[in-house]
Amino acid sequence: AQRVTQPEKLLSVFKGAPVELKCNYSYSGSPELFWYVQYSRQRLQLLLRHISRESIKGFTADLNKGETSFHLKKPFAQEEDSAMYYCALRGYGQNFVFGPGTRLSVLP
Amino acid sequence: DGGITQSPKYLFRKEGQNVTLSCEQNLNHDAMYWYRQDPGQGLRLIYYSQIVNDFQKGDIAEGYSVSREKKESFPLTVTSAQKNPTAFYLCASSPTGESTEAFFGQGTRLTVV
Numbered sequence: 001a002q003r004v005t006q007p008e009k010l011l012s013v014f015k016g017a018p019v020e021l022k023c024n025y026s027y028s029g030s031p032e033l034f035w036y037v038q039y040s041r042q043r044l045q046l047l048l049r050h051i052s053r054e055s056i057k058g059f060t061a062d063l064n065k066g067e068t069s070f071h072l073k074k075p076f077a078q079e080e081d082s083a084m085y086y087c088a089l090r091g092y093g094q095n096f097v098f099g100p101g102t103r104l105s106v107l108p
Numbered sequence: 109d110g111g112i113t114q115s116p117k118y119l120f121r122k123e124g125q126n127v128t129l130s131c132e133q134n135l136n137h138d139a140m141y142w143y144r145q146d147p148g149q150g151l152r153l154i155y156y157s158q159i160v161n162d163f164q165k166g167d168i169a170e171g172y173s174v175s176r177e178k179k180e181s182f183p184l185t186v187t188s189a190q191k192n193p194t195a196f197y198l199c200a201s202s203p204t205g206e207s208t209e210a211f212f213g214q215g216t217r218l219t220v221v
Binding site: 009032034046086094097 | 139141143148149150151152153156158164166198200202204206209210212213214215
């Protein structure tokens, strides 16, 4: 079965503090993993994908197959990072499976 | 302006009525998806289609129906059989193949009274 879990519904950090949004998945093959972000009043958009190994807006995520995790990290949070973050997996049938989401609130 | 367009943005219907949500894309994507977004539950897949004239049920297909007669269009009908239809509905599309992302519409908020 394909499943994505995000244990934190809400994560609050102060501006300049490090942030880590957790994501774990269950999938028997080699998944494609993504982080999507939804800013207030904007559509859901791709933040980054594991295969590209890039840093977007200072965020990085490393796929750990042993721990089946794909945590999103940023060393210094900014107020404009406040948003809803969804971890997603693409597996069987090519459809996307999303986690429940974590709302990140960066306090001034 | 390329992308995915969902209409209307807000929709109100009386209980017992069927309602159809529109989703159009001009990205030439083969795959299209419908998700339902509820607070605390993330996005749950209703239906998806990998190619014209073919579609598959997602995790919560009961009470919904779709059609895919054209590549650009994937309308979703919320029937009276759907027990809790009030929600935010998101349509997405993607190219098929590896390492491709999903692109999302702005969503339709359906309220059934």
